[in-house]
Amino acid sequence: MPSTLLSLAPEFAPAFRPGAHAAGGSVSSIFKLTDSDQVHARYDQFNRDLVSGLNIQAFNFGYFRRMRDHSRVGVAYQFKNHPSFNDDLVNTKFQIVWNVTY
Numbered sequence: 001m002p003s004t005l006l007s008l009a010p011e012f013a014p015a016f017r018p019g020a021h022a023a024g025g026s027v028s029s030i031f032k033l034t035d036s037d038q039v040h041a042r043y044d045q046f047n048r049d050l051v052s053g054l055n056i057q058a059f060n061f062g063y064f065r066r067m068r069d070h071s072r073v074g075v076a077y078q079f080k081n082h083p084s085f086n087d088d089l090v091n092t093k094f095q096i097v098w099n100v101t102y
Contacts, residue, residue: 013050013051014052014053015048015049015050015052015053015054020048020050021048022046022047022048022049022050023046023048024045024046024047025044025045026042026043026044026045027042027043028041028042028043029041029042036065036067037063037064037065037066038063038064039061039063039064040060040061040062040063041059041060041062042058042059042060042061043057043058043060044056044058044059049082052082052083054082056080056081056082057080057081058078058079058081059078059079060077060078060079061076061077062074062075062076062077063076070100070101070102071098071099071100071101072098073096073097073098074095074096074097074099075094075095075096075097076094076095076097077093077094077095078093078095
């Protein structure tokens, strides 16, 4: 959600203030256990979200296993203390993904 919502008259997001600033950062790591196995972790921090006004923190971790040359299976989990600007509570969950490329 942008700070100015689409409408005929300007409609601002709830926490928007002229001249407001936001800051954020991320730290990630990937560990290769074997040629086919790896684990990953990432921490994200977003301060003063211009839509909600909240400080948002997220932690992601997971495991990937390469099955063959064109396939891998991954298991991942994300925890987030608040939804961010795009209202992504749907991403705060456990996921199992099978990727196949041709």
